[in-house]
Amino acid sequence: MALATRSRLSTLSRAFFFLLAAALPAASLESTTSDARAADEAHLSQRELLGKRIFEDKNLSEPAGLSCASCHDPAKAFQGNNGSPIAALARGSRPDALGTRKTPSLAYVSFSPRFHFMKKKDEETGETELVPVGGQFWDGRADDLAAQVEGPLLNPREMNNPSKAAVVEKIKSGAYADLARRVYGEKLFENDAAFDKLARAVAAFESSERFHPFSSKFDDFLRGREKLTAEEAKGFALFKDKKKGNCIACHVGEEKSRHPQDWLFTDFSYDALGAPRNAAIPDNKDRAHIDLGLCKREGLAKVAPKGYAIDSLCGQFKAPTLRNIAVTGPYLHNGAFASLRDVVAFYATRDTDPARWYPKKEGATAKYDDLPAAYHDNVNVKEVPYDRKPGETPRLDESEIDAIAAFLRTLTDRPTPATKAER
Numbered sequence: 001m002a003l004a005t006r007s008r009l010s011t012l013s014r015a016f017f018f019l020l021a022a023a024l025p026a027a028s029l030e031s032t033t034s035d036a037r038a039a040d041e042a043h044l045s046q047r048e049l050l051g052k053r054i055f056e057d058k059n060l061s062e063p064a065g066l067s068c069a070s071c072h073d074p075a076k077a078f079q080g081n082n083g084s085p086i087a088a089l090a091r092g093s094r095p096d097a098l099g100t101r102k103t104p105s106l107a108y109v110s111f112s113p114r115f116h117f118m119k120k121k122d123e124e125t126g127e128t129e130l131v132p133v134g135g136q137f138w139d140g141r142a143d144d145l146a147a148q149v150e151g152p153l154l155n156p157r158e159m160n161n162p163s164k165a166a167v168v169e170k171i172k173s174g175a176y177a178d179l180a181r182r183v184y185g186e187k188l189f190e191n192d193a194a195f196d197k198l199a200r201a202v203a204a205f206e207s208s209e210r211f212h213p214f215s216s217k218f219d220d221f222l223r224g225r226e227k228l229t230a231e232e233a234k235g236f237a238l239f240k241d242k243k244k245g246n247c248i249a250c251h252v253g254e255e256k257s258r259h260p261q262d263w264l265f266t267d268f269s270y271d272a273l274g275a276p277r278n279a280a281i282p283d284n285k286d287r288a289h290i291d292l293g294l295c296k297r298e299g300l301a302k303v304a305p306k307g308y309a310i311d312s313l314c315g316q317f318k319a320p321t322l323r324n325i326a327v328t329g330p331y332l333h334n335g336a337f338a339s340l341r342d343v344v345a346f347y348a349t350r351d352t353d354p355a356r357w358y359p360k361k362e363g364a365t366a367k368y369d370d371l372p373a374a375y376h377d378n379v380n381v382k383e384v385p386y387d388r389k390p391g392e393t394p395r396l397d398e399s400e401i402d403a404i405a406a407f408l409r410t411l412t413d414r415p416t417p418a419t420k421a422e423r
Contacts, residue, residue: 048201056068057170064093065093108321111212115133133267253265270313271380277369293316349394
């Protein structure tokens with residue numbers, strides 16, 4: 001009897017330790033994952049952490065399955081297309097839904113001022129004009145980051161929620177509702193301002209350092225820790241040269257500064273570049289469908305100076321930062337270009353060799369084919385390198401285009417200790 005009992009105990013003990021051993025790797029993995037997440041979030045404030053939870057929550061779409069991070073992928077400089085069959089457009093929460101424009105990167109967007117009109121002096125004529133600056137999205141229709149949050153959440157082509165109240169209710173019944181109450185108070189969900197407060201939490205997260213780490217090769221070059229190659233240095237010189245690339249006219253930086261924060265590579269202004277029409281965009285199968293950009297910004301008439309010629313803004317889109325540009329393709333508001341080099345070449349040869357970029361129509365090149373003829377005069381043809389005519393020598397030759405593209409690749413942020421866990 002005693003022997004049988006010991007045998008049964010021995011068998012049970014072996015089974016127990018076998019099960020325990022089998023469970024250890026899973027427990028260890030769970031612990032490691034938890035530790036990595038904790039380390040990744042340790043530096044965030046409570047409000048930023050709440051913003052991160054909202055940003056990554058796939059329950060905040062209708063149907064569930066799409067989060068902000070789905071289209072603003074941290075591994076791709078906070079942009080992407082959520083596995084869309086159309087590279088230029090993000091896939092929404094509904095299987096048949098696609099966005100209307102290329103998803104903008106959220107990296108460094110917290111530096112953008114609120115949408116407004118500012119005085120700008122023409123360097124050639126000395127005259128001053130009022131120009132639009134700032135805001136969020138390609139057309140600046142959201143004044144700031146908090147206002148930007150509403151757009152994707154309620155857009156039928158994106159997260160497809162029926163109302164702000166529906167979003168708030170999902171968060172109220174979700175896993176981090178207590179965190180939201182700790183940040184904004186126990187009565188948060190009883191307040192009509194709940195959505196706006198939650199949106200500000202997302203804006204706080206998008207303003208945190210992980211969205212602007214200043215960790216590229218170029219940043220280390222500015223800090224004196226790294227050197228540019230000969231081709232990269234040549235590209236940087238051409239980038240700044242006002243008679244060659246003149247990229248710095250819109251993608252600005254303080255030339256005398258060695259501080260990365262002084263090199264945002266955008267002045268947050270708007271410009272009409274005459275981008276080629278992207279035939280891959282389903283909406284463009286209808287020839288009457290034209291994306292006019294800034295001039296159709298919601299509420300523009302209310303914020304524009306009295307008597308401002310709003311039609312002069314048709315075809316204009318916001319100049320994005322060039323930081324991380326090598327990993328945020330396709331390019332321009334409509335994703336017309338898959339290659340970074342092609343974008344640089346387009347800027348240099350758009351007007352000297354238009355047949356390279358635009359289709360033929362009735363035996364002639366259909367220049368600016370994604371903009372009605374009535375607005376062709378809005379296209380920038382004054383600034384270098386656009387100030388050329390067909391047959392003239394471009395401001396940049398092919399080797400110089402290569403050099404600028406090489407320089408632009410130095411602007412890609414590299415993982416920092418705060419972001420390695422999520423990449």
